[in-house]
Amino acid sequence: MTSTPFLIVAIDGGAASGKSSSSRTLSERFNLLHVDTGSYYRAVTAEMLRQNVRADDPAAVHAALARLALGTRVDGRSAVMTLGDRAAGDEIRSREVNDHVSHFAAIPELRAALLTYQRSQADVARAHGFRGLVMEGRDIGSVIFPDADFRFFLHADQVERARRRAQEGQQDSIAERDRLDSSRKASPLTCPAGATSIDTTHLTLAEVVDRMAAAIATKLPA
Template structure:
């Protein structure tokens, strides 16, 4: 079945852990008046809920069964100077720092995200937002799987040592190299750079420089700037 054409522009920003995706995507969303959607937070929210319900994330069947009963939706809200898609799970909004970035979620999210049926379940939810508003989406398979038709694709990466330093500054202790290995080796939608994406090495670049480079590419591609209707 042919996918329904998405009416709004979607900018995809994929990349490795601690490559700068989240901050860059937010700044791009602010600059364009688009809605920012962190799909990593989506997978973290599901992982957090599964853990809070007492499930073993290594038991794929139980995890899939539990997810089928979750009530998942997204609210587009204006926070500070930009629009953001907030994940609501079983009528609860998990705290980004204490819930989604806990050591337990950090250790388990790649496992949950590796399950093909979980990714399939979340795919239409992610695409649905693009029928409501222009988006800047960041994750690991946005340009390769979720929005492969987008002409505005970017992939961020940086040297491992630099990314480990950034993670430490963020106060997080997850194993960056292990996360890379899990993301790149999973059988369902592995982390990869789409052939038509603009790849940027952010090792020695400031956030401002990365944002400027992306905006320059978007202008050259003739991106139609449409203010969000959220």
């Protein structure tokens, strides 16, 4: 009797491309642990700001990173980052964090510090009995899990993504986020070679999910 394989699904894309909604839906459909790495960078950014650390102060960033005690709390099907005895909360979606997260995320030392932590979420998924892991971000298929079983890259035009953000009550500058995330030297936002690219501009959430689910179901039936 063949055991059910543990699958890793990587979903990359820019802000409001549909990563989060699609990832959450896939996690429910296939019992996968959902990991939003964007929330991890936001949580670390919020902690840096709480400590009055600036992204352009390498010494302060280095010292703050050395003090971080990262852990994970599984909430339903989501892996939530904890810092010491605190779990990331609503503050990670604040305007201040929105304005600073891409600057902190561009720091190579910070990205290196989170690399092992992000990969360790696969062990968390296994320990909690999930059938796999669906991880969303900007460098999952290219850096974190380049050998993931499935790698998807979602994209949509800026007008549509700005409309989606406005509907969510967010005030991100889509064009600026794209510029910073795509031009950074450390793990820039890009469609990984061999990944499946999906333009979500004119697709419903259900249509996007169904495209990915059809591929996943070949290895992991719903």
